[in-house]
Amino acid sequence: MSGMNSDQLHRSTLGIYSSLINEFNPGLQKLVSLGNSYIQAFKTLATTSDAYFSALSKVGERAFHTASSRSIGDVLIQVSESQRRLILELEGVFRSFSLEVLDSMEKNVRLDRDYLLGSRETYEMQLRSQAAALERLRRRPSQGGSEYVDFLRESHNQALQEEERRYRFLAEKHCGLIESFTKFMNKNGVSLQQKAAAWTEEVDATRRPEAHRPATLDNIVSSEESVIVSVCACYMFIQVGMREEEIRRSRDEMPLGKIPSRAPSPQGSIFRxxxxxxxxxxxxxxxxxxxxxxxxxxxxxxxxxxxxxxxxxxxxxxxxxxxxxxxxxxxxxxxxxxxxxxxxxxVDDPPVSPAPRGTNPFATVKLKPTSTNDRSAPRLYRR
CATH class of the missing domain: 2.30.30.40 (SH3 Domains)
Incomplete structure (x- = not known):
């Protein structure tokens, strides 16, 4: 910029202010509008997800009470609960996005137009004053010309700082948003992967090899031997059936644990x-x-x-x-x-479980990226 003459400095300064007023701020306002649409789309996703996994949980409940698929039903219930918790934590990230990014952008863009218009007007007034002073001091061009050019350079530098400050604000806010998403993924990714592997293994364990029938006896055995073999075969089938039944009962039996001692009565009263x-x-x-x-x-x-x-x-x-x-x-x-x-x-009719809103606004922008604790963010309520 040191090689720019006074006319170039003046045009560049006015161009920066015009760009911020006519392009940057309208672009920021469009981002706010798109961000609100983004959040609304997530609300719709969260609502649909809750309905889907609630229905899946009910199917799991039915499977849990069957004689054949209790462990599979338990897996379905755990999958549903895991997805619900995941959506709840993700709601915290979007709540942070709304408060920390969109609300800040909307507030700043509302205040910034008046501030920039006032800053440009002040610059033009000072420029006219400097030009008039230069005209009065035209017989001393070395002194007057130097002061005028210094003013143009200083004004140009101030305009560049205002421009940089606004783009830095936008970048910092979105770096903070990415940090929130990264924390969310690091917290839940490994744990969910381990759970999914355990659930898959539990479901695979329910696959049972089919029982094989004994080979057919040769026709060359005598009738007496056939009778003996038939009796032995029947006895074997009975034993195998009893063993399979014993194994099934052992597998299906609930791990009740140790029965506690005598139970208390509610509120200290005796209740038969x-x-x-x-x-x-x-x-x-x-x-x-x-x-x-x-x-x-x-x-x-x-x-x-x-x-x-x-x-x-x-x-x-x-x-x-x-x-x-x-x-x-x-x-x-x-x-x-x-x-x-x-x-x-x-209870005769059990209830159905419920399915688990002008100063410079950029003058105090921090230089370090912001971060959000998504675990403590309030829940984003749905309509």
Whole structure:
């Protein structure tokens, strides 16, 4: 810029102000509009995703209560819950984008036009004053010409700084946005990959090789030997069938854990719990829906006890009380455990679980990229 003459400096300064007023600020306003559309599109995605994985979770619930696909149902439920948590955390990133980027751009572009117009007007007024002074001092061109050119250079440098400050603001805001997305991906990517591998392995484990029939006996054996072989074959089939049944029962049996000692009564009162209150029947659980009369929040970290809140729906899996305890699973959760039989009551019509808004605005722009803690960002509410 040192090689520019006074006329070039003047034209360049006016060009910078005109570019910021007529191009940069309108472009910033367009970014705000597109950003709002981006957020609205994500809201639609989040709503559709929630509906989809809620439906998948219900299918998993049905599979969980079958005799053949309990483990597969549990995987489907876990996949659904994992996707819901993922969308919730991603909502935090978009909430940050709205507050930290779009709102800042909209506020600055609203204030910046008046500031730039005033700055250009001030420059033109000072230029006229300097030109008049130069005209009065035309008999001393070395002194007057130097002051005039120095003024043009200083004004030009100030315009360049204003231009740089605005582009730096835009870059810093979007570097912060990328940092938020990077943190989100680093936090969830590896964990989700490990879960997916475990789920795949669990589903693959349900594939069972088909039983092979024994080879057909040769026709050359005598009738007496055929009878003996037939009896032995029948006995073998019976033994194989009994063994397969034993294996199936062992696989399908729920890990109940150690049965707790005598169960407490709610609120310290004595409550007699009849077997029919929990649906009666054997201890192997066809599944009965109950409702929590009071909250059960066991102290400590006993993994065999089931915690729930008052009014929560409980799926009872072991219907016959043992020492005053039942075994079951809280609604919309894959965790199972023991809980006091007296803490729940039968319901005839269980409810459906719910599917899990002029100064220089750029003068104080920080030079370091901003960062966002997406974990603490408030939830972005949907319409």
């Amino acid at each position: 719990f009849g077997a029919d209150s929990a649906g009666g029947g054997g201890g192997g659980g066809g599944g009965r829906v109950m409702k929590a009369r009071v909250a059960h929040q066991p102290a400590g970290s006993n993994p065999t006890l089931l915690a729930f809140n008052r009014g929560q729906i409980i799926n009872v899996l072991v219907q016959q009380p043992r020492n005053g305890w039942l075994f079951g699973r809280a609604d919309n959760s894959s965790r199972q455990g023991w809980f006091p039989a007296s803490f729940v009551e039968a």
